[in-house]
Amino acid sequence: MQDDLYLTTEEAAAYLRLKERKLYELVADGAIPCSKVTGKWLFPRAALDRWVAAGLARPAGFVAEAPPPIVGGSHDPLLEWALRQSGSGLALLTEGSEAGLDRLERNEVVAAGIHLHGAGDDEAANAEAVAARSGLHDAVVLGFARREQGFLVAAGNPLALGSLGDVAARAARIGLRPSGAGAQLLLEAIAARADIPLDRLKRAPAPYPTGPDLAVAIRAGEIDCGIATRAVADLNGLGFMPLTWERFDLVVRRRSYFEPAFQRLAAFWALPAFAARAEALSGYDVAEAGAVRLNR
Numbered sequence: 140m141q142d143d144l145y146l147t148t149e150e151a152a153a154y155l156r157l158k159e160r161k162l163y164e165l166v167a168d169g170a171i172p173c174s175k176v177t178g179k180w181l182f183p184r185a186a187l188d189r190w191v192a193a194g195l196a197r198p199a200g201f202v203a204e205a206p207p208p209i210v211g212g213s214h215d216p217l218l219e220w221a222l223r224q225s226g227s228g229l230a231l232l233t234e235g236s237e238a239g240l241d242r243l244e245r246n247e248v249v250a251a252g253i254h255l256h257g258a259g260d261d262e263a264a265n266a267e268a269v270a271a272r273s274g275l276h277d278a279v280v281l282g283f284a285r286r287e288q289g290f291l292v293a294a295g296n297p298l299a300l301g302s303l304g305d306v307a308a309r310a311a312r313i314g315l316r317p318s319g320a321g322a323q324l325l326l327e328a329i330a331a332r333a334d335i336p337l338d339r340l341k342r343a344p345a346p347y348p349t350g351p352d353l354a355v356a357i358r359a360g361e362i363d364c365g366i367a368t369r370a371v372a373d374l375n376g377l378g379f380m381p382l383t384w385e386r387f388d389l390v391v392r393r394r395s396y397f398e399p400a401f402q403r404l405a406a407f408w409a410l411p412a413f414a415a416r417a418e419a420l421s422g423y424d425v426a427e428a429g430a431v432r433l434n435r
Contacts, residue, residue, distance in 0.1 A: 144183065144184060144185070144270075145181040145182065145183055146183075147180075147181065147182075148162060148163070148179075148180050148182070151173075151182035151187065154182075154187065155187065171190060172189075185270055205395075205398075206243075207248065208228055208249060208400055209231070209232050209248045209249060210222060210229050210231050210232070210389070211232045211234060211238070211242045211243065211247070211250070211251045211252075212233070212234070212236050212240070212242075212243075212250075212251035212253050212390075213236045213239065213252045213253060213254055213320065213387070214233035214252075214349040214351070215252055215284075215286070215368070215387055216374060216420055217283075217284060217417055217420055218252055218283060218389075219231055220416055221404065221413060221416075222404065224412070224416075227400050227403045227407075228400050228403075232248060234320075234348070235316070235317050235318075235319045235348075236251070236252070236253040236254055236320060237255075237318075237320075238320075239251030239253060240253060240272065240275070240390065243275065243392070244275060249391065249401060250390060250391040251389070251390045251391075252390075253265050253321065253387070254288075254321035254385050254387045255268050256321065256327075256328045257324065257328060261385060262386065265280060265432070266388075269390055270435065276435055277394070278390050278391065278392055279390070279391055279392070279393055279396055279431060279433065279435070280388050280389075280390050280431070280432040280433035281388060281389045281430065281431060282388055282430040282432050283387050283408075283428055284424060284428060285385065285386055285387070285425075286422055286423050286424070287368060287369040287383075287422035288322065288325060288366060288367070288368055288383055288384075288385050289369060289372075289380050289381040290306075290366060290379070291350075291353060291354055291357055291365055291367050291371065291372050291375075291377050292357070292378040292379070292380060293357055293358075293363065293377065294378055296378040298311050298363055300363070302380075303330060303333050304333060306363075306364060307340055311341065311363040311364055312361075312362040313340050313342055313343070313364050314342075314343045314346070314347045314357070314361075314362040315337075315343065315346045315365070316346050316348075316365070317346045317348060318346075320346075321385070322365075322366040322367060323346070325366055326366050343362050347365065350367030351367075351374075351375070353365040353371075354367065354372070354377055357377055358375060358376075358377070368422055369381070369421055370420040384424070386432075393434075405429055409428075
């Protein structure tokens with residue numbers, strides 16, 4: 140039941156530890172979030188979490204502990220540059236999209252950069268993943284950039300790799316990313332659509348933490364290819380075979396969004412220097428930088 144987005148009356152009562160009769164009273168009074176669909180009441184689990192949190196009793200003077208000034212999640216060259224140039228004072232901890240969301244839930248980072256992929260609509264994947272986490276009931280998803288992902292290959296693409304099928308057929312050595320990293324999720328989604336089991340690929344023995352780590356391994360001849368952004372390929376003088384454009388978003392709690400550090404970063408996105416840097420790096424579209432994509 141914990142993974143369900145919408146709960147029935149029986150499930151909602153059990154989730155809230157209430158009798159169904161009491162739950163119906165709350166519904167009749169309009170005191171609890173719910174919706175009637177084809178004659179049945181449904182209760183959005185995330186909305187129930189916010190409803191409970193809104194009534195949380197706090198001692199006088201209680202202030203939630205501020206997270207450390209760190210942006211977790213996925214690595215991105217434009218974000219890394221913006222954190223420095225904006226004077227935000229925020230550091231970068233890159234461990235992958237899902238790891239970043241985990242840390243944000245535990246209040247160990249102020250924000251998380253994410254680019255998630257799956258079997259469904261990748262355009263909505265980031266917002267849907269945040270909405271499904273009850274521990275992020277006060278989160279805001281902000282657009283940062285759309286960026287181009289693809290296969291990084293050696294300069295000149297000597298193995299003529301253009302698809303995952305080519306990688307498998309030519310026994311090219313491919314570098315993986317950690318479990319839960321956006322690039323790894325993209326690879327898994329592509330492999331599933333192509334019906335190519337990952338264990339059929341000639342994989343490097345250990346995953347590479349970031350796109351730049353992958354690029355260094357290709358330049359050193361350790362591997363032949365791996366998934367990362369066009370910007371990483373260009374910065375490292377590598378070939379690039381495009382796969383898709385994706386959303387790279389930042390997730391932040393509302394209370395952190397209004398703090399000076401994050402406000403400096405957000406204000407920087409509107410400056411011409413930010414757009415100019417995105418164009419110089421290549422493979423970015425920052426037209427929606429700062430746009431609110433989800434406000435829980």
